[in-house]
Every structure is written in C-alpha cells, then in structure tokens.
Amino acid sequence: MTAARPGPAFSVHDIPFSTHGSWFDISPVVAEKTYAEDLHLVSHQNGMRPVLRFVPLDATTGARAEAHVEATPALLSWTHGSGRVDLAYQSPEAIRLRGEGVSLRITAAAQTLTPFTGTYFFRDPADGAYVFTSYETGRRYRVTVLSGVPGDTSGGQALGSAERGLTITAEAGGTWEAAVEELDTARRSRTSWEAFSKVVAAAWQTFADFVDAVAPWRSPRTPAAELAAYVLWSATVRPMSLVTRPAVLMSKHWMDKVWSWDHCFNALALAPGAPALAWDQFSLPFDHQDESGALPDSVTHSEVLYNFVKPPIHGWTLAHLRRRLPEPLARTELAGIYDRLRRWTDFWLTARRAPGAALPHYQHGNDSGWDNATTFDPERLVVTADLAAFLALQLRQLAGLATELGLPDEARRWTRCAEATQAAMLDELWTGEWFVARGAESGDTWSSASLLDLMPIALGEHLPEHVAKTLATRIEAHLTPYGLATELTASPHYRSDGYWRGPIWAPATVLVEDGLRRAGHHRLADEISTRFRTLCETHGFAENFDALTGSGLRDRAYTWTAAAYLLLAEAHELRRIAPTSAAHNGG
16 A cells, blocks of 8 residues: 655644645534544535545444544545555545555435435446535535445435445455546546556645745754645635635635635745745735725635725735745736725725724724734724734835835825824823723723734834833733733633633734834744744644643634744744844744
C-alpha cells in the first residue's frame, strides 16, 4: 500500500482533510460543534452539508472495523489490524480510494429522502457507476469501482427512508480501488485512471510547492509553519456561485465563509509567495461592495450578508500588503483599489456619522468584529477609539494613493480628514489614562476591561508618545502565558470561552503587535509574538484560545489564526537575519 510522504500529520477531528480548490472535505465534523462517529464527505456548497458517510469494514467478517485515522496533506488513511484504506485527492472534484484487507461502506449521510431534502441513489445504466444526488448541495457524487467488487448495494431508486449505498471490497488478499467525483449533471466517464501512487505523489508535490512558496523562511524554530500553510491551502476554494475569485474560507468546518476583515490577514500571509491569490483575498469583499460603499459582512457560496459590516482595517492592510507583494501594483490596479477604498471610507464618514459628529460609530458589536466585547455592554450604537484609529489609518492610505495617482487636491483632503479624525479621537475619547467609548445617541461615556479599548495602538508611529506608552502598559496587563486576553482575566466579565470576553484571538494579536512595534515598544511586541507563536505550535490554529490554559476553542481549523502564525513566524525569522528589515514587513 501507499505510504504518505513526510509532512505535517494532523487530526481530522481538528483540521479537515481537503485540497486546494475543492468545495468539499473529509471530516467527522458534520455541523457546528457536531462530531460524527465516521468520516464524511462534507460539502460547503449551499452551506455546510454532510453528503456521504465512509465506514471501514473488516473484509473477512463484514463487521465495522475500528480503524485508526491518520492524515497528512496528501493522504488520509484508515488503518486496521487486517489492512487499511487510503484516500487522496486526484483533483478538487475527485477523490481516489484504495483498500487492502479492509472494505469500505459508502452511504448517503441522510437516510430520509423527501421531495426537497436528502440524497437519492441509483446505479447509472449508462456506465455502471453509482450516483448519489444531493438536494442540499445541488450536486451529484459518482462512485466508480475501478477494481474489486461492488457489493451489498442497498437503497437504489428508493424513496422515503432507507439506507442508500454500497460496499467496496476485494477478493481475499487482493486490493480494490474506487473514485468519487463531484459533478453537476453529467460528465463523460474516464477511460483510464492514474495509478494511485501517482495521485498521492502529485497531491504531495502540489502542497509542497505551495508551502515552499509561502514559507520559504521556515526552519526548526518555526515547527508549525507547514501545518499553518496546509490550513490555508486546504481551505481554499475555486470560484463558484457568489465566490467570484479563488477564496480562502475561514474554515472548512462550520465557519465556511469569508468575513470582511478576516480576509485581510490571509492576504498578508500569502502575499510574498502567492501574490495573485493574496490579491484575490484582499479584493473579494470589494467585489460585493454595495451602492453606499459598504462592504458585506460575509461572502460564501450561496449568500452575501449585509446586515452588519466589519471594521475598516483595509487601509492598514493595504499598506502592509503593498510592502509584502513581490511586484508593485500596476497603475490600473492602484486606481481601482483607490476607488473602492474611497467608497468604503465615505461609507463611514457619511452613513456612520451622526449629524455634527466628528467620529463615526458602530451599530452593534458585530460591526467591530468583536461581537460581544464588553465595550458594547452599556449600549450597542457606540463611538469607539478603535474605529477612529482604523479610519485615520485608512484616510492616510487614501492620501498616499491619491498622491501616487496625481490627485493632489484629494490627497490634501484625505490628509486633513485623517488629522481631524485622530484629533477628535484624542479630544473626545482620551481621558489622559485610557480611551472611553461613547453612546452615539445618549452621549454617555464609559470604559471597560476589554482589549478593544486599547486597539488605537494600531496607529503606531502616529500616536503621541505618551499615549502609546500608556496603551503599552495597559496592553501588557492583558498578557497571559499564552497571549493577549481580550478581557482582563481579573474582570468580573471574563469568560474562559466567552468569545471576545476573554479568549485570545489572532487578529487582535497581529494588530497590537504591529502597532507596538511601529510605536517603538519592541520588547512587548516580541513577547506577544513569542507567546502567540508558542500557543499555535502547542495548541494548533483554533478560532480562539482559552487565555489561561491555551486550549483551542470553537472552530479548530481557522485560517486567520494560521495566517497570523505565518506572519509572526516569518517576521521573527527575518529579524534574526536582518533585524531592521522586518520591522515594517507585517510583523
């Protein structure tokens, strides 16, 4: 049988097995926080949809084989005392299976078929293949037995409730092979198939080329770099439906969308080695910019949501992205992104500023990306310093773009607006010791124990020195052995799994680390980077982490966490080589 090439091993309970470009994965995770006993083919078209169930069977007895599952980027295996089954992606739409000493039962995940839900099953008389058609995904899944024996077929053409599927096995001592293809309505059957070993070798080489491109700096000092690259690589889907470009989903678990600030961190991590993919990540939400200039809250296969927005970190991102891209943007690209960034900024200056107000406001915690942070406990329509800081950075970026494009009047206008926004932030929200939030309607002010109140550190070198120093001191109070807690651990509102009320998050870490470094607080920035990198190397790439234990929380295969690790690890490695070159290179 085929053995996996060397590479990062991982648990499919934490990270789904998939390939670059595919809209489906192989995983026991079949819904939010829901783990099945068996591995499933799980689609992300029209939402997260378990379609097929894979059950290894003892080839001699036909009983369930209690197999051990192993996974590397190119190969997933069920191993049992009597043999094994291997699975590899031949393409984003097709997987190959091979077994020896172990049979495999493939069935529809849902047993009930109605006129609008479930999976229909039949044997196609045109080519002899077995076909599952899924109402939920709107796609077909064709199983072709390449060698061995298709047996124990049940539920063909059945309606209502039934088990639908087949078992693939082989004669004693033999091997069997099969292919599962995702297709629309029909596809010409192949007349020949590559050897399974070549499929595995090609899959490995594709991943190896990717990791060599995005993490050429990796070393034994960055032990999680290859797995971080796999998380990004395997979560990428090809353009389809409302996803207009190759897109890195936040996860191929239940967080299978692109949110309009998460994408920024993925773009930055990919920029040096995969610049086209990085630019696609940055641009995707702008493809759905509405007439007001607002970006959507999120984009995925079959829906674009506009009921909330996300914070305007895109100016900050673009500044770093341009430094990280190996080639400068063409003038047409600069003009295009200038127009999109201008409209996004105008949204905040018009739709989100009350009459006479100098500063914009959020309408809900979700708009900030920090959904339930304690900053939003007194009121939800809130003027906050983090929003003002991000907007000031974005205005400065617009001023620079306008200058490059030969628009001096606009450059001066954006510069004046940036200065006025930052001045209003300091005049209205800075007490001399901390930033307060203010109710957009009530005018009441308050402070909280949330790290969100300290996010103006993202202004870096633009902050007055005494403000940056005070923020750095307060930020250090949020530092646990594992990283930056989003709520002070001594706060009565701290919750270990409280989403933005305590756990450590990647985006806050990157933004704070970068701002501290640009403000000259390198020691603290170094410590934050070290602790977060160690956290990922120990506990993986979860959506967020328990601030006091380091345990991964929520979705366990989150791409912006992997991207943050790559950014911080790369910058750390570059600082070792040339200490001054990495200061403004995303870390």
